[in-house]
Amino acid sequence: MVTGGNRGIGFETARQLADHGLTVILTSRESSTSLEAANVLKELGLSVDFHQLDVLDSLSIKKFAEWIEQTYGGIDVLVS
Numbered sequence: 741m742v743t744g745g746n747r748g749i750g751f752e753t754a755r756q757l758a759d760h761g762l763t764v765i766l767t768s769r770e771s772s773t774s775l776e777a778a779n780v781l782k783e784l785g786l787s788v789d790f791h792q793l794d795v796l797d798s799l800s801i802k803k804f805a806e807w808i809e810q811t812y813g814g815i816d817v818l819v820s
Contacts, residue, residue: 741765741808742819743795746774753819758786765808765815767793795820 742757744750745766758764758781766781768774771792778790791807794800808815 741767741815741817743767743793744820746770746777750819751777754788755781755784755786757817757819758788761787762817763787763789763812765812766790767804769794 742750742754742764745754745764746768750766750768754764754766754777764781764787766774766778766788767790769792771790774790774792778788781788789811791804792800793804
């Protein structure tokens, strides 16, 4: 999971992790730009998913935690 992975260092971190065979969950507050970023990486053949997450919003954190548990069974690596 990479928070703020829609641009800059976060995007490059997500790309490199996915390039090494990891499934990367790209998160950020901005749904539209993050979805675009995830799609760019998917077009490169990388295993990337997106979910909206605002780390300052407890409801957003709760929704993400429920989604990640149901979808992937949890997370192994967090890059923030």
